Amino acid sequence: MNDLTQTPEMLIATMGARARAAAAQLSTASDAQKIDALRRAAQALRDQAPRIIAANARDMENAAANGLSPAMLDRLKLDEDRVLATAAGVDQVAILINPLGSVIDRQVRPNGMELSRVRVPLGVIGIIYESRPNVTADAAALCLRAGNAVILRGGSEAKESNRAIHAAMVEGIVAAGLPADAVQLVPTTDRAAVGALLKASEFIDLIVPRGGKSLVARVQEEARVPVLAHLDGINHSYVDGAADPDMAQKLVVNAKMRRTGICGATETVLIDKAYAEAPAIVKALLDAQCEVRGDEAVQAMDSRVTAASDEDWDTEYLEAIVSVRIVDGLDEALAHIAAHASHHTDAIITEDAERAERFLNAVDSAIVMWNASTQFADGGEFGLGAEIGISTGRLHARGPVALEGLTTYKWLVRGTGQTRP
Amino acid sequence: MNDLTQTPEMLIATMGARARAAAAQLSTASDAQKIDALRRAAQALRDQAPRIIAANARDMENAAANGLSPAMLDRLKLDEDRVLATAAGVDQVAILINPLGSVIDRQVRPNGMELSRVRVPLGVIGIIYESRPNVTADAAALCLRAGNAVILRGGSEAKESNRAIHAAMVEGIVAAGLPADAVQLVPTTDRAAVGALLKASEFIDLIVPRGGKSLVARVQEEARVPVLAHLDGINHSYVDGAADPDMAQKLVVNAKMRRTGICGATETVLIDKAYAEAPAIVKALLDAQCEVRGDEAVQAMDSRVTAASDEDWDTEYLEAIVSVRIVDGLDEALAHIAAHASHHTDAIITEDAERAERFLNAVDSAIVMWNASTQFADGGEFGLGAEIGISTGRLHARGPVALEGLTTYKWLVRGTGQTRP
Incomplete structure (x- = not known):
């Protein structure tokens, strides 16, 4: 139950601190454990398909009453095929090549120190998205496999569907022994929560907006957290x-x-x-x-x-x-x-x-x-598996962004007692 | 001569548009031409050492009158050794390995399309720095070698020194047939120009602040352009x-x-x-x-x-x-x-x-x-040559950042008429 006196900033700070703690656990979890979590999450999605479809029916009813366009309704709709496709998408992420721990480059310095750059998780990712409820599973799966915690903020029109999909994902993650806080869904569809998320640079390392131009433009305008987004494809x-x-x-x-x-x-x-x-x-x-x-x-x-x-x-x-x-x-x-x-x-x-x-x-x-x-121009066609988005920015990742774009690196130095002259 | 009715935003927009045009020219210039520009710039710094030292003496006089601390005065001071060291630094950048055009990865898709990711310049870099006038040459050299245009905004205390060093750099660049606008120095030390620079996301791809904590904190707080910075080294x-x-x-x-x-x-x-x-x-x-x-x-x-x-x-x-x-x-x-x-x-x-x-x-x-x-923990010690800074952020580049951190990549697709089914 939400505390009604809680401000959006307090909510995001609480979720953010939990995400940071989960990210620390994920950063040392084995890849096998993450794969296990995704397999179990995919199975939970299949097992709970009736519940997810029922939740979606409630969203569809509200959406129709609110006069959503046929195109929007089609994006929102889940039937058994779409739930199974979503689960298959999660299974697909489980078979991608693990980007973590790979050595980008390595050298031995003249003084004998060995230097290497090794891929590590980015940290905490925020995903802000609209109508399509499958993003709840897709984005969570990609973030998790790259060792990141994720905070999801879906559209109000898909509220019930997102909750049901999120519950299935968390079931799989917990069954694999990983922290439930690795994938959190913002429990309110209050727009102020988006504003708080966009400013939470203490807790969130990267925001990925997935939706129409007005959403992306708002995110790029307001965000204090780095944003990975594309606005236009002219x-x-x-x-x-x-x-x-x-x-x-x-x-x-x-x-x-x-x-x-x-x-x-x-x-x-x-x-x-x-x-x-x-x-x-x-x-x-x-x-x-x-x-x-x-x-x-x-x-x-x-x-x-x-x-x-x-x-x-x-x-x-x-x-x-x-x-x-x-x-x-x-x-x-x-x-x-x-x-x-x-x-x-x-x-x-x-x-x-x-x-x-x-x-x-x-x-x-x-x-x-x-x-x-x-x-x-698509991550799947480029052999990256599922994509978190296509970036038209120039920093960090450009074009289709998949697992690698959700990582960073650290420098490891292995010495034998070298001091700097 | 500056137009006194020009707002800082107009000034930065004008400089930014010129920088974009210069960046487009640099992106297709050969590496040999960039190396030539750096060698000529280094020589110009040596040739103009007396003029640079005289300009610095004017800054030192003002700074002493303004009561700058001995530590600040030492950072500001240029003598012949320091000018020669600055020129040597520019020559050093000319012998670094060219990051541009290197193929990050390459694959042939099942349909026969060849995909590769190739390093290209980042675009336009903004450098905001304090007292040390050698940054004018160091930062310009690194940005140029990586194919980027740069807008430099130095501290007011080093105004005359920065102008003299900038003039020498531009002389070398122009002599090599590259555009003078590749390296621009903000002509005013008005603080509002920094604010305009930090918000000019249309013209600037990355801001690198180099200075004390208060400068870096201001930049991180105000910037709408991505920032590469480090705040603390605890x-x-x-x-x-x-x-x-x-x-x-x-x-x-x-x-x-x-x-x-x-x-x-x-x-x-x-x-x-x-x-x-x-x-x-x-x-x-x-x-x-x-x-x-x-x-x-x-x-x-x-x-x-x-x-x-x-x-x-x-x-x-x-x-x-x-x-x-x-x-x-x-x-x-x-x-x-x-x-x-x-x-x-x-x-x-x-x-x-x-x-x-x-x-x-x-x-x-x-x-x-x-x-x-x-x-x-230093770019030179890590074999990167000169560094533009050490990043404690997680996106794009982490730790010591040198030429590679001033590049991005693009995807090249070479097909034989493939259509997407």
Whole structure:
């Protein structure tokens, strides 16, 4: 039961101190024990699926009464398949390669001291998320496997679902002999608790917001704790003059249309004026039911193309709309990308290796591709297993972030009595 | 000439936009060009030594008139030896191993896409520092070699010296064909400019404060830009029951007394009650002119020992004072360190390898040592060349930070037309 006189700051301080204590225990727990905890948590999720689905039904009922959009309702909904998929996700984290204890580098100094840098847990992670209740399990599993304690703060609309999933996770963790405080769920959906979490730099080492732009923007604005986040995915596919026409068409349509709502989707297609088959690409996009907003040259290619405004070049549509511009070669493409990209994922399509390497070198984005679909921008596709998020920041971790991004390192020095002269 | 109607925010925005443009140029400049720039800058420092020393004399005169302490005056002072040492430091950075372009890891996905993570410059670094004018050259050299633009904001007391050193650095940079804006010095010593710098997250990727605790604390409190800093070095040397007495005495005295003012100095000595030679260690510290503040057991060892208060266990003296406590074995030592250390550098002295490894594993500090002096906590001693600072934070870089800490990475994907299913 919550003490109603407790301020959000007091609540977070209490949870934070418990998380610090749990993190200290986790930092010396064996990997086998963490794997055992995840396996047991996955099994608890399966065993308690009926209870979790019943809790979700209550959330769904409230959400419908509160007029949530069909898209939001779909994100919130849990059925047996989704609970089993969530449990499978936890099992997946258990089979990832353990990042902890790995030696980043090692040297012996001239005086005989041996120095090594070894991966260790980051400490305490805060996750702030919206509607999707599976994040409760996904994020907890990743943080735990990397040896971190986690404080979860889910959305009010998923309150009951999150509690039920959290209870199953804790059951598995405790059964494996690890502290229940390793995974804590903020018990209130009071917005002030988010504010307290964002300022708790004494207790929290990293905040990861997972949700829409307004959530991420609020977190980045208010946080005093370091934040790992991405705001926009204004991604470009540049079709070079030396592109293979079949490949170019296939890649552009996939990059834009495979799933329009993910952050790796291409939003702007740049086409070299030297590329002869531009109209075929524009037609293929239109035929795939994509609205095309183009510059004058593109508008001239097909009557279905509408005029792009200045704003279009800075827009992350996340739907079946694309902006298309004809550019004067690689330099103009690079200048456009430098001016408009959000430093997420940008691609060149070309058979010219030299130009490709220039593009890979010059584009300052987390992911830069040559002859591949920007839709691959994903931790799973990169072989990292589940991802905690994709970072468009430059510090600590960039692009898809998984277990390694949830660790830090320490320097170990093994001497034989060396004193400093 | 400065426009007097310009606000600090306008000034920093102008400098920031120039720094971004310079950073873009630097990111594709060759390493040879950066090395050339550093060599020319070092030569310019040597050539302009008389002018730099004359500028410094004006600062020294003002500082003396303003009643700066002798210690501050010593930090500020430049003579020919110091200017030559500063130039040599810049030359040293030119011979460090280039971190840029190195491949962190590489894999080929089952679909044939090749993924690699490659080191690239961080972008724009802000350095906020006090009295020591050599930082103007040191920090600029490190940032430049790692491909970053830098905005320097030195202390008002070193204004003339910093301008003269900055002019020499820019001369070298421009002579090598790199943009002058790669190294900018904030032209005003108005404190509001620091505030604007700390909030300029659009233009600056990382702030490194170099100075006393009050500067670092202000930066950490106000910054909206990520900060790489260390606040305290409350470091421990733990003498285990199984320590070699000769080694223990030699290490403890070196760790505390070699230089008492550096952040790697030991501030608290913990001694296992099973260690028979504790009085000899206490005596050696006292004989080395160190004030010893001890618990009751330590006070009983020598009449010169005074009583340690609770506060002593949380104090970074940075002078010839040490706190000494007798503990009941490794576990109590670990508990004391967990409660009082500042996560900088802590050491165990023992011949028992098992206990040493337990200590190395359990202590959550940037640097953990076995049978070595904590005074080795230094980028130069770690083989990193010059250091930009020692970080006690957990994100991005921990412990001594040099060139690698001033870089980030990007993911390069080389495909052959792969689309995502």
